[in-house]
Amino acid sequence: MRYLKEVFSARELLANLTLREIRGKYKRTIFGQLWSLANPLALMLIYTFVFAFIFRVRPDKGDPSGLDVFALWLLCGLLPWTFFANVVNMGLASLVTNSGLIQKVYFTRIVLPLSMVASAAYNWIFEMGVLIIALIIVGAWVLPWIPLVILIMLLLAIFAAGVALMLSIANVYFRDTQYFLTIILQLWMYLTPIIYPSSLVVAQSARVGGLFGTSITVSDIYHLNPMQHFVEVFRNLLYDNRFPDLGEWLVCTGWAVGSIVIGTIVFRRNERNLAETL
Amino acid sequence: MTEIAVQVDHVSKSFRLYHERNQSLKSAIMRGRTSVHEDFWALDDVTFDVPTGSTFGLIGSNGSGKSTLLKCLAKIYFPNKGEITPFGRIAAMLEVGSGFHTELSGRENIFLNGSILGMTKKEVTSKFDEIVEFSGVEQFIDQPVKNYSSGMYVRLGFAIAINVDPDILVVDEVLAVGDAEFQEKCLQKFRDFRTAGKTVILVSHDMGSISTMCDQAAWLRNGQLVVAGPADSTIKAYTDSFSTGSGDPATSGDTEG
Numbered sequence: 343m344r345y346l347k348e349v350f351s352a353r354e355l356l357a358n359l360t361l362r363e364i365r366g367k368y369k370r371t372i373f374g375q376l377w378s379l380a381n382p383l384a385l386m387l388i389y390t391f392v393f394a395f396i397f398r399v400r401p402d403k404g405d406p407s408g409l410d411v412f413a414l415w416l417l418c419g420l421l422p423w424t425f426f427a428n429v430v431n432m433g434l435a436s437l438v439t440n441s442g443l444i445q446k447v448y449f450t451r452i453v454l455p456l457s458m459v460a461s462a463a464y465n466w467i468f469e470m471g472v473l474i475i476a477l478i479i480v481g482a483w484v485l486p487w488i489p490l491v492i493l494i495m496l497l498l499a500i501f502a503a504g505v506a507l508m509l510s511i512a513n514v515y516f517r518d519t520q521y522f523l524t525i526i527l528q529l530w531m532y533l534t535p536i537i538y539p540s541s542l543v544v545a546q547s548a549r550v551g552g553l554f555g556t557s558i559t560v561s562d563i564y565h566l567n568p569m570q571h572f573v574e575v576f577r578n579l580l581y582d583n584r585f586p587d588l589g590e591w592l593v594c595t596g597w598a599v600g601s602i603v604i605g606t607i608v609f610r611r612n613e614r615n616l617a618e619t620l
Numbered sequence: 621m622t623e624i625a626v627q628v629d630h631v632s633k634s635f636r637l638y639h640e641r642n643q644s645l646k647s648a649i650m651r652g653r654t655s656v657h658e659d660f661w662a663l664d665d666v667t668f669d670v671p672t673g674s675t676f677g678l679i680g681s682n683g684s685g686k687s688t689l690l691k692c693l694a695k696i697y698f699p700n701k702g703e704i705t706p707f708g709r710i711a712a713m714l715e716v717g718s719g720f721h722t723e724l725s726g727r728e729n730i731f732l733n734g735s736i737l738g739m740t741k742k743e744v745t746s747k748f749d750e751i752v753e754f755s756g757v758e759q760f761i762d763q764p765v766k767n768y769s770s771g772m773y774v775r776l777g778f779a780i781a782i783n784v785d786p787d788i789l790v791v792d793e794v795l796a797v798g799d800a801e802f803q804e805k806c807l808q809k810f811r812d813f814r815t816a817g818k819t820v821i822l823v824s825h826d827m828g829s830i831s832t833m834c835d836q837a838a839w840l841r842n843g844q845l846v847v848a849g850p851a852d853s854t855i856k857a858y859t860d861s862f863s864t865g866s867g868d869p870a871t872s873g874d875t876e877g
């Protein structure tokens with residue numbers, strides 16, 4: 343509880359570090375903030391070309407929205423994913439890149455990874471805003487769902503923050519962590535229904551049946567992935583325009599709370615030793 | 621009258637000296653532990669008080685533990701044993717301008733650095749002019765700080781830190797940079813501090829400036845306190861130790877390496 347107070351009293355520092363990150367990033371570029379859209383747009387184009395045009399992946403039509411636009415369907419999962427990946431990548435590096443600061447000045451260390459979460463969130467909000475406008479243009483009835491979209495965005499940010507806190511500490515002790523992470527994020531993305539619908543996995547899993555003579559199916563394992571649940575909720579709200587299962591909400595909330603609690607504990611345990619370990 | 625500003629109470633701090641440091645998982649797994657190390661005591665049972673309102677010098681050869689002590693005071697390191705208790709708000713200048721973002725302007729960096737040092741936006745705003753004035757970089761305040769000369773960099777950093785308005789100001793060897801005019805400005809600032817009844821703790825290798833500025837001093841040797849007390853006698857004991865060769869230069873030889 344006292345720790346929360348300490349973090350809260352450092353909110354101004356958090357805001358300033360976030361601004362440093364945001365302002366510093368696109369300084370001296372002509373397109374500025376527009377660059378943050380470039381990456382998702384490029385991914386959208388290439389995935390749409392490869393998976394919708396070549397492989398003919400056909401996700402179900404939005405129900406009840408009736409939407410049938412692969413690129414938008416893709417973005418509803420891709421943008422939350424790239425946000426998550428950005429937070430984890432930037433958060434992981436935050437302590438090591440700021441080692442000079444940590445060794446010379448006292449302040450609540452946790453603001454370093456948290457400022458990365460905040461600056462990634464800033465870009466993400468911008469991207470999601472553009473996506474929502476695009477969805478409205480093609481006739482999706484998104485507006486009433488926006489409060490719930492904000493809620494799930496918050497939950498995902500909390501989940502990602504927890505993971506980033508744990509990994510930032512791990513990276514101080516083992517610099518291997520960053521290389522592991524690159525690989526893991528790549529695998530993880532393909533294990534999340536971003537460029538294909540999870541219904542394909544469920545169908546395939548039903549065909550295979552229980553694994554190794556047990557009743558555990560591929561789909562059961564597949565659903566252990568928290569990002570799968572997050573992406574499902576985002577799609578339901580944005581693309582289908584319907585209320586996601588209460589169960590999905592509970593799973594997402596559970597992951598978010600678990601992650602932030604463990605992340606904070608791990609961070610607190612180690613923050614005193616940061617200056618000499620770095 | 622002699623109130624205490626900082627109480628250093630049996631403080632010991634050890635570092636792990638790694639014979640084979642490998643911050644990689646491979647070595648950890650292969651050996652089942654992260655490293656082979658031995659403990660090195662950078663501070664060994666150091667005890668003294670810094671009286672409120674004094675200008676306190678910390679002297680000793682390189683590697684004697686001065687910076688380590690200041691970092692313990694600034695809560696950057698945590699002592700293994702003992703306690704170091706400041707009474708009042710601390711501002712530590714262990715390196716000025718750390719936390720500057722080189723692409724951002726001087727103005728933006730004043731707000732950023734101020735908040736890293738624990739100032740609120742309101743405080744920075746009210747002291748903004750004073751900071752700029754003291755730093756003498758008015759003309760360049762809207763330039764990115766990467767275009768600053770190293771002297772300007774230090775001046776701006778120092779100007780911010782000194783305006784945190786601490787009860788206890790901690791300065792580690794940072795004044796060596798900056799021109800004579802600026803050094804004179806800093807010394808004046810220290811004198812103002814003292815007349816305001818505030819405490820300054822500083823590390824310097826310039827015995828001249830220590831003896832003109834400080835009224836109290838402590839001498840550290842290989843992590844141990846040799847003597848703490850009035851500045852003149854402490855400095856004399858320290859400088860005498862060179863000429864008589866009583867230990868210090870000889871033992872510091874292997875730590876400096």
Ligand SMILES: Nc1ncnc2c1ncn2[C@@H]1O[C@H](COP(=O)(O)OP(=O)(O)O)[C@@H](O)[C@H]1O
Pocket residue numbers: 617618635636662680681682683684685686687688689875
């Ligand atoms: N983070 C660290 N890890 C290991 N050893 C350290 C660390 N910081 C300081 N030391 C050691 O502690 C001793 C005291 O260093 P320091 O306090 O910087 O000396 P001074 O400031 O008096 O020159 C030195 O021998 C130095 O090598």
Ligand SMILES: [Mg+2]
Pocket residue numbers: 686687688792793
């Ligand atoms: Mg030093």
